Amino acid sequence: MLNFSFVIIFSFILVYQNIIILNxxxxxxxxFxxxxxxIHNKLSKSVHSNFxxxxxxxxxxxxxxxxxxLKELLTNIKVQSNYKGLATDFKNLGDHxxxxxxxxxxxxPLQFVKSHKKIYPKKLSFTSRLEKQTTKLIALLISHKLAKIVSLKKFYARNFKMNSFLCIDKVMLREYFGTI
Structure with a gap:
């Protein structure tokens, strides 16, 4: 590197000759x-070691x-390879x-088949009738519950005279007039 004293002497000469103006x-x-x-001389080693x-x-x-x-990809590939033939395995299972x-x-025996041919239609017709009766019962229960809800709403609207109940009645009345 340059000698520090040489730099100082050279700078004094330049200032004395007015080549460099000191302002x-x-x-x-x-x-600077x-x-x-x-900074470069004193901290370069520590900065270099830090980097x-x-x-x-x-x-x-x-x-x-x-x-x-890499581990995740390998396990994913392994899982995919294990399930590669799954569709064909299910098809083979269905064929078997x-x-x-x-x-x-x-x-x-044919007798076993004939006896079951007589029993299964009866069971199926019973199941069909049971399903029809169940749907009728569910419809009746729902209509009964709806009737109770309507009667409770009317009771609350008439007896308690709360603004929300009265407002709902007015809205429903306007909708009814609108549909007429």
């Missing part, structure tokens, strides 16, 4: 250059995240079930 800007520039030079430490920690972090990502059913039906 505020020049003094600030000299101070001196500051940068001293090295940060780069090592970032490298370790990236490597660990990439390793984790059909073969088993047909072989079982071939071995069932």
């Amino acid at each position: 505020e800007e020049t003094l600030i520039l000299v101070c 250059i001196t500051f940068c030079f001293l 090295d430490d940060q780069s090592i920690s970032i490298k370790i972090s990236i490597e660990s995240s990439l390793n984790l990502l 079930f059909l073969k088993l059913s047909f072989s079982f039906l071939d071995r069932v």
